[in-house]
Amino acid sequence: MKKEPMRTQVFMEGAVKRFGAPVYRLALMHTQNRTDAEDVFQETFLRLYLDGTSFAGTEHLKAWLLQVTVNVCHDLHRSAWNRRRADLSEDVPIPFETEEDSGLWTAVAGLPKKYRDVIHLHYQEGYSAEEIGNILHRKTSTVRAQMCRARKLLKTKMGGFYHEEQVSENVQSNHA
Amino acid sequence: MKNKYQKMCSQIMPDDALTEQTLHQFTGVPLKQHKRRRVWKPVAITAAALVFAVAFPLTQPGVGYIIPNDNGKDMVTTGAKNSFGLAAYAADGKLTVAANGSQVVFGGAAGTCGFKSGSTIEDLFHVAGTNIAQLDMSIDRGELTRYEMVTKKIFDAQLGGTDRFLQSEVKTKGIDENFTDITSENKDSLTLNFGEVKRMGKHFTMPYEQQYYFGLFIPAADAAKLAPLTDKQLIRLGYKYDSIALFASDEKTGVVKAKQFFDGATITMKVTYLNGHTETKRLHLKAGNKAFRYTKNWSKKPTPFFTYAVPKGQATSKDYSDYVIYADIA
Numbered sequence: 371m372k373k374e375p376m377r378t379q380v381f382m383e384g385a386v387k388r389f390g391a392p393v394y395r396l397a398l399m400h401t402q403n404r405t406d407a408e409d410v411f412q413e414t415f416l417r418l419y420l421d422g423t424s425f426a427g428t429e430h431l432k433a434w435l436l437q438v439t440v441n442v443c444h445d446l447h448r449s450a451w452n453r454r455r456a457d458l459s460e461d462v463p464i465p466f467e468t469e470e471d472s473g474l475w476t477a478v479a480g481l482p483k484k485y486r487d488v489i490h491l492h493y494q495e496g497y498s499a500e501e502i503g504n505i506l507h508r509k510t511s512t513v514r515a516q517m518c519r520a521r522k523l524l525k526t527k528m529g530g531f532y533h534e535e536q537v538s539e540n541v542q543s544n545h546a
Numbered sequence: 547m548k549n550k551y552q553k554m555c556s557q558i559m560p561d562d563a564l565t566e567q568t569l570h571q572f573t574g575v576p577l578k579q580h581k582r583r584r585v586w587k588p589v590a591i592t593a594a595a596l597v598f599a600v601a602f603p604l605t606q607p608g609v610g611y612i613i614p615n616d617n618g619k620d621m622v623t624t625g626a627k628n629s630f631g632l633a634a635y636a637a638d639g640k641l642t643v644a645a646n647g648s649q650v651v652f653g654g655a656a657g658t659c660g661f662k663s664g665s666t667i668e669d670l671f672h673v674a675g676t677n678i679a680q681l682d683m684s685i686d687r688g689e690l691t692r693y694e695m696v697t698k699k700i701f702d703a704q705l706g707g708t709d710r711f712l713q714s715e716v717k718t719k720g721i722d723e724n725f726t727d728i729t730s731e732n733k734d735s736l737t738l739n740f741g742e743v744k745r746m747g748k749h750f751t752m753p754y755e756q757q758y759y760f761g762l763f764i765p766a767a768d769a770a771k772l773a774p775l776t777d778k779q780l781i782r783l784g785y786k787y788d789s790i791a792l793f794a795s796d797e798k799t800g801v802v803k804a805k806q807f808f809d810g811a812t813i814t815m816k817v818t819y820l821n822g823h824t825e826t827k828r829l830h831l832k833a834g835n836k837a838f839r840y841t842k843n844w845s846k847k848p849t850p851f852f853t854y855a856v857p858k859g860q861a862t863s864k865d866y867s868d869y870v871i872y873a874d875i876a
Binding site for chain 1: 550551558559560561565567569572779783
């Protein structure tokens with residue numbers, strides 16, 4: 371079935387400007403490759419352009435975008451192009467301000483993909499386990515278990531640099 | 547940990563180029579061009595059309611005349627002689643009114659790009675004259691569009707389709723980009739003016755009205771031949787051609803396929819005057835690069851010459867905006 375553009379240019383400009391950074395960060399965290407992250411970024415907003423979903427608010431739109439970002443990342447990894455390609459050069463490292471930031475990035479990047487998404491959505495976007503479950507199509511209990519394992523792995527990787535605040539899995543965030 | 551993670555992530559931002567490139571997908575032509583031509587050119591075309599309609603008859607002996615009205619002030623009438631012509635851009639970017647045997651460049655900004663049915667070309671022309679009752683127009687390649695400025699409520703305009711003027715209008719009205727200032731109380735009172743494009747097909751006849759401008763349209767079938775789509779995902783989504791490739795400017799030649807498509811096309815315009823007489827003119831379209839010269843501060847200044855007749859000391863411009871459609875008026 372053919373799809374027509376469902377959004378105005380102004381809506382798209384607003385969406386890209388406001389949610390471009392969260393989408394790009396999640397894409398980069400998932401793919402660990404800037405070129406792939408840029409592809410995911412573009413594809414995500416293209417899908418928004420062609421999608422007719424009515425959004426209840428900005429948080430709904432953000433959650434939708436992050437969900438689509440993860441889906442696009444999965445599609446990218448499954449694509450024949452991705453399976454058959456070989457990187458000619460290594461991705462340029464991100465110039466973080468401090469070594470600690472760089473170390474944290476490396477540590478999280480070293481986690482399995484399924485843990486990276488969970489960690490990112492919780493720490494960066496502030497989603498609860500239930501909300502993360504909705505975005506990633508996983509059970510809440512699965513998300514909690516993955517969060518727990520991810521933290522353990524991070525502790526192992528980062529050693530003394532890992533300091534967890536008092537985080538409760540059931541903390542209700544502002545996201546409806 | 548959460549704070550550290552957020553601090554780290556705050557350093558990761560998408561490039562401006564990526565954002566611009568992404569938004570480009572939703573416009574079909576480079577954003578830079580839109581911003582530059584958004585408001586002034588349609589306004590300037592309107593002004594030129596009015597000047598032509600009023601002033602041109604006065605320059606012709608026995609055509610226009612001035613009679614005093616009851617208040618002792620001069621009143622300009624329409625010409626006593628039937629006439630029609632075009633108002634369009636000269637190659638130097640200044641508005642001009644074309645006379646027979648001259649050459650004009652279409653200019654302006656028009657409408658939206660439909661990714662399913664085809665794309666509009668942003669070059670416009672305007673038919674101006676006196677005593678015109680009916681306009682009949684046809685093109686032997688692609689299709690024609692009709693363009694007019696309309697006023698709509700902002701919300702209706704958003705729902706109605708993409709609009710180049712919307713953002714600047716919204717900002718002018720003091721509304722922030724996220725529309726948080728729009729409430730159910732004020733949304734009905736917020737209106738804006740913007741261009742609306744109607745696809746007219748290869749041939750149409752309509753009562754003459756001065757506010758209309760006309761443009762060119764590439765149907766999807768022709769666009770698919772010029773810029774075939776290779777991305778299977780986009781094909782699945784209903785796209786029929788590569789809109790970015792269609793409007794991309796060739797780095798070496800400056801050629802834009804969408805405009806090159808109309809090189810050699812002919813537009814036939816037939817007007818019926820109020821007294822029933824008819825007159826026909828033909829526009830033989832061409833597409834080509836403008837020339838340019840460097841100014842004292844080394845910025846490029848387009849000049850009124852085309853590729854085939856670039857004077858010494860000037861060069862052919864390869865800029866997107868300098869590849870234009872123009873016409874010899876016979």
